[in-house]
Amino acid sequence: MNIFSEAAKLEEQNRPFALAQIVDSRGSTPRHSAQMLVREDGTILGTIGGGMVERKVIDEALDALREKKPRMFHGRMARNGTDAVGSDCGGAMSVYISVHGLRPRLVLIGGGHVNRAIAQGAALLGFEIAVADIYQESLNPDYFPPSAELLHADSFSAAVDQLDIKPDNFVLIATNNKDREALDKLIVRPVAWLGLLAS
Secondary structure (H helix, E strand, O other): OOHHHHHHHHHHOOOOEEEEEEEEEEOOOOOOOOEEEEEOOOOEEEOOOOHHHHHHHHHHHHHHHHHOOOEEEEEEOOOOOOOEOOOOOOOEEEEEEEEEOOOOEEEEEOOOHHHHHHHHHHHHOOOEEEEEEOOHHHHOHHHOOOOOEEEEOOOHHHHHHHOOOOOOOEEEEOOOOOHHHHHHHHOOOOOOEEEEOOO
């Protein structure tokens, strides 16, 4: 599979991945501009030359994904000294590691007119959108961006449990009269931001 096809697929699915590209090389090293895609689970596509240096770049890429920040890796093909990677080739290389597939996620509790408008605006800003409501008619796909995840549940409490809300998610509660039910479940959870439009 092509690295760029896989990157496009992961980006569309909002699944985190890193791209590692050799941006400088001296001496006996893998070819300049070689690329490798590193998935969040540590699996790779492509290569920057294999061996110890590739293992170290994979580890650096996983750290970059955890921190959600790009970085530069410098390695010397030597066993000792600064930036040594444990091989005897004698060259040196710099690898730029970029992170992707990290669109912020906005969880909207309630599918009424306020959250419909917020979903449209947030989609324009690049957010991944999830919307939950207890009324199926409020979750008409025509009301929301095409990529929005729509969840119907018997209660807002059940919806919160089913949404897989993570600490880096943004959450807005705007229901017709069940704000407290959702708030009681969410107030104790770590989230990036929790908002409430009271009924």
